[in-house]
Amino acid sequence: MSTIVRTLRNLRRVGFKDAAHQMQNIGDTKAGTLIGTDRFGNKYFENMTEELPLRTRWVDYKEAEYDASHIEPGWHAWISYLVDAPPYADKIMQTGLRPWEPRDHRANPTQSRAAFKTYSTTRPKISAWTPTAAPR
Incomplete structure (x- = not known):
C-alpha cells in the first residue's frame, strides 16, 4: 500500500488509464521503466530508485486471469533476481535455445479438474470399519 503523495506522483507519471489498470490488477500504483x-x-518493469529492496521488478500481465505459469522461464529468472540481465540481453536465457524448454504454453492445472491426483496400486493393509446399527 502506498501513501497518497506517492500515488498522486505515480498517477502523474503513468497517466490515469495505466494507474486505474494498476489499481485494478495489483492494488498499487507503480512507475518504472519498461524492460x-x-x-x-x-510487460516487465523495473524501478531501482523509489521501490523497496526486492520489490523493484514487477510484471503487468496481459490477461486478467493470470497465474505464475504465464511467465517464461527466462523472465521468471530475471523477476526473481536470479540473473541481473533480462532474457533478451543474455544469450543463454533467450527463449528457444534450450531443448528442454516447451515451445508452447502449458497452463498450471492446480485447483482444477486436470490436477494431478495420486493413487495407489497396492492393497491397503488396514481395512476400513463400517459400523452397522442394530435394529431396535
Whole structure:
C-alpha cells in the first residue's frame, strides 16, 4: 500500500488509464521503466530508485486471469533476481535455445479438474470399519 503523495506522483507519471489498470490488477500504483515484453504480451518493469529492496521488478500481465505459469522461464529468472540481465540481453536465457524448454504454453492445472491426483496400486493393509446399527 502506498501513501497518497506517492500515488498522486505515480498517477502523474503513468497517466490515469495505466494507474486505474494498476489499481485494478495489483492494488498499487507503480512507475518504472519498461524492460521488455514476452511472447504472451506480459510487460516487465523495473524501478531501482523509489521501490523497496526486492520489490523493484514487477510484471503487468496481459490477461486478467493470470497465474505464475504465464511467465517464461527466462523472465521468471530475471523477476526473481536470479540473473541481473533480462532474457533478451543474455544469450543463454533467450527463449528457444534450450531443448528442454516447451515451445508452447502449458497452463498450471492446480485447483482444477486436470490436477494431478495420486493413487495407489497396492492393497491397503488396514481395512476400513463400517459400523452397522442394530435394529431396535
